[in-house]
Amino acid sequence: MYLISAFLFFAIVIGSYDSARSYVTYFFKSDIISFSFPLGLIVFASPLLVFCSYLLFIVGYRKQKNKLKEKVKVNNKLMSLLAAIAIFGIIFSFFFSFYVEYDLTSQGYVKCHKKSIHAPTEYVISKDMCE
Numbered sequence: 001m002y003l004i005s006a007f008l009f010f011a012i013v014i015g016s017y018d019s020a021r022s023y024v025t026y027f028f029k030s031d032i033i034s035f036s037f038p039l040g041l042i043v044f045a046s047p048l049l050v051f052c053s054y055l056l057f058i059v060g061y062r063k064q065k066n067k068l069k070e071k072v073k074v075n076n077k078l079m080s081l082l083a084a085i086a087i088f089g090i091i092f093s094f095f096f097s098f099y100v101e102y103d104l105t106s107q108g109y110v111k112c113h114k115k116s117i118h119a120p121t122e123y124v125i126s127k128d129m130c131e
Contacts, residue, residue: 001060036120044089048082
């Protein structure tokens with residue numbers, strides 16, 4: 001449980017950094033901008049995922065200490081708030097990704113061909129910059 005919790009936390013930190021970096025490159029209108037719906041969603045979903053990672057850690061700790069009879073108490077208000085933030089993030093990221101595409105193409109950015117369906121869309125100022 002500890003390993004899974006640590007791996008999940010590490011993945012959340014890396015994903016949140018990439019997501020925040022994509023928002024920054026968009027707002028500062030960098031020469032190369034990578035953005036997609038999942039990448040924009042990670043910032044909003046990370047608090048819920050960190051809380052789930054914490055719960056996994058607590059379950060592993062209680063299992064190790066043989067306190068399985070005690071239930072893990074979940075703060076329902078906090079869980080509801082984090083779920084609401086994640087749901088808002090889903091809606092916001094969905095519409096914002098369409099706005100980003102419209103805004104960047106109207107400003108003359110070129111959309112590069114994606115190497116994978118899961119890769120974020122890359123926008124560049126010149127077609128020569130596409131790899």
